[in-house]
Amino acid sequence: MFRSISIALSVVSLFAEKSVFDPSIANKPELKKAFATVDARKAAIQKEWITLTEIPSPSKQEKLRIAYMKTAMARVGLTGIEEDAIGNVWGTYKGSGGGPVVAFAAHTDTVFAMDTPIKVTxxxxxxxxxxxxxxxxxxxxxxxxxxxxxxxxxxxxxxxIFVATVQEEIGLLGAKYWLEHREKKPDMFVAVDSRMGSVGYGALLIEQYKFIFEGPTMHTLASKGKANAARGAARAILAIGEMKMPEVMDGGSANLPVANVGTLGGGTVVNATPGKVFITVDIRSQDIKSEQKLVEDVKSIAQRAANQEKLQLVIEPVNVVHDYSKALPKEVRMNSTLVQTALAVTDHLKLNGERKAVAFDSGSDDHNIGVAMGIPSIGIGAILGGGAHSLEESADLASIIPGTKYMILMASTLAGVQ
Ligand SMILES: [Zn+2]
Structure with a gap:
């Protein structure tokens, strides 16, 4: 027992990197001035938040918000502002040299259609x-x-580098495009898209499949004892619901791994057997092994259901599946300078009150792409929001003030200040 503990510790220390946060940085006159300026500009910061929110920006239709961001990036003094073919826009806060290149990403797209009324109250x-x-x-x-x-x-x-990404909500496509097209990858990638105070260093693995059960289409009068595609789908749905899941993993608040039947459909008339019935399954996990096992299990459940009902089965991937084979091992990611620094800065600013910050092997936003590419990457937040993806979404108005200070301290610490 003791022996195994000491081995575990030495493995961890082998990977352990230190936070580069030095609390004395906050006493530098420039940093002090910056924090005071955040307080002084409170109303303007909150106003810009509201202005941006009221610009509609569904995935693939982010043009208006991207145009706003492009102008705003110039206003705030970023240089080398560029827009790429997919629609991402970015600019650089130029350093004097000798420090790492740090990218901060936030996404411009929302899940709401163009005609959704948006008025902030x-x-x-x-x-x-x-x-x-x-x-x-x-x-x-x-x-x-x-x-x-x-x-x-x-x-x-x-x-x-500050990159405003597109198409995050439909598979992190903007961030993927941007990182893949960087000739020189950033040394660190920070996605700002979660709850302020949380630090995620993992990638939520997501695979989604459509299972189509195909059988004969026969008039009701001829259907007795014949194959029925609906029964195949029904068997699969029940069996997926009764799957034995691996233990709950370290996913923050999420109950993982999970396989969920999200949509189903088929048949065209009431008085015949349906020729085709489909279900879609959303399969999510924290680590590659359990994700692969879950995907295999769901596929074999569907195949068994099809066989039992003498049906054909067609399997189609629904969504983009990212390749995580290049991701660094969990211990390396967890103990990276980036994660340890984010935790130290979070605690310094008391973003979780007196509770010490912990990092989670989770995340389902733009930083997943960095993780997949083996770049030190995290997901953090700059505000406290709730009800994401619903029309009832809301957020704490005051939270953006410590959130803005957090961004300043993270950028200054990670890139290093003179
Ligand atoms: Zn998001």
């Missing part, structure tokens, strides 16, 4: 509007953080 310190939290607050916090860093004279060593 405030009730008792909470903002209400579709998309207020996910991920508009991060865009506003980052813009203002860079503007205030410039205005306060903060000189970083490394370059800090």
């Amino acid at each position: 405030e009730v008792n310190g909470r903002l209400h509007a579709p998309g207020i939290g996910d991920d508009t607050g991060s865009l506003a916090a980052l813009l203002n953080a860079f503007e205030i860093m410039r205005d306060s004279g903060i000189k970083t060593k490394g370059d800090v």
Whole structure:
């Protein structure tokens, strides 16, 4: 027992990297000035958050918000502003040299259709509007953080890139495109898209499949004792629901791994057997092994159901499946400088009150792409929101103030200051 513990410890220490956060950085005059400026500009920061939220921006139709971001990036002093073919826009807070290149990403797209009415209302310190939290607050916090860093004279060593991504909600496609097209990858990738105070260093693995059960189409009068595609789908649905799941893993609040039947359909008329019946299954896990096992299990359940009912089975992937074979081992990711620094900065700013920050091997936002590519990557947050992806979405109006300070301290610490 003791022996196994000491081995485990030495394995961890082999990977352990230290936080690069030095609390004395907060006493530098530029940093002090920056924090005071965040407080002084509170109303303007909150106003920009609201303005951005009211610009509709469904995935693949982010043009209006991207145009806003492009102009705003120039306003806040970022240089080398560029837009790529998929629609991402980015600019750089130029460093003096000698530090790492750190990329901060926030996504411009929302899950709400173009004609969804969006008008931000405030009730008792909470903002209400579709998309207020996910991920508009991060865009506003980052813009203002860079503007205030410039205005306060903060000189970083490394370059800090701010990329406003597109198509996050439909498979992290903007971030994937952007990172794949970087000739020189950033040394660190920080996605700002979760709850402020949480630090995620993992990637939620997501695979989604459509299972189509195919059988004969026969008039009801001829259907007795014959194969029926609906019965095959029904068998599969029940068996997936009764699957024995591996133990709950370290996924923060999520109950993982999981396989969920999300949509089903088929048949065309009431008085015949349905020729085709489909179900879709969303399979999610924290680690490659259990994800693969789950995918295999779901596929064999569907095949068995088809065989039992003498049906044909067609399997189609529904969504983009990312390849995580290059991801660094969990211990390396967990003990990275990036994660340890984020935890130290989170605790310094008391973003979780007196509770110490912990990092989770989880995340389902743009940083997953960095994780998949083996780049040190995390998911953090700049605001406190709730009800994401629902019309009742809301967020804490005051939270963007410590959130903006958090962005300033993270950017300054990770890129290094003179
Ligand atoms: Zn998001």
